[in-house]
Amino acid sequence: MRSKVPDRKNALSIIEAAKLTMDFTLKMEFSEQSATTIVRNIYECFRSLGDALLVNKGINSEDHVLPMREISSLDINSERPISSVENLRRLRHNVNYYGYIPKINEVNDAIAIAKACFYKAYEKIKEGLH
Numbered sequence: 001m002r003s004k005v006p007d008r009k010n011a012l013s014i015i016e017a018a019k020l021t022m023d024f025t026l027k028m029e030f031s032e033q034s035a036t037t038i039v040r041n042i043y044e045c046f047r048s049l050g051d052a053l054l055v056n057k058g059i060n061s062e063d064h065v066l067p068m069r070e071i072s073s074l075d076i077n078s079e080r081p082i083s084s085v086e087n088l089r090r091l092r093h094n095v096n097y098y099g100y101i102p103k104i105n106e107v108n109d110a111i112a113i114a115k116a117c118f119y120k121a122y123e124k125i126k127e128g129l130h
């Protein structure tokens with residue numbers, strides 16, 4: 001972890017890019033071929049929100065753990081606990097580093113977490129950046 005100058009404008013750009021990617025990803029047709037892409041994209045969108053929180057604080061993270069911790073610590077009211085993004089981190093790790101192909105129920109769970117938490121987290125972060 002390195003300190004840098006807090007950058008609200010960059011943080012806003014990051015969350016907007018994450019939202020565009022999430023919007024696209026949730027419109028993708030689910031298939032065995034799209035499963036890994038859907039899981040990766042959903043995870044990366046949450047990680048980007050965490051990165052934006054850190055950038056706004058002037059912190060440059062060197063791994064994925066800190067951004068995901070930032071997201072998990074948000075106080076949002078949703079059908080799923082925001083801490084369930086940690087499940088996405090483990091699933092994406094298995095996909096990226098072990099060639100794991102997510103099962104239908106795992107992809108559906110990732111989509112459910114995204115639908116329940118992503119947009120609420122996005123709005124909360126965006127509010128804090130204005």
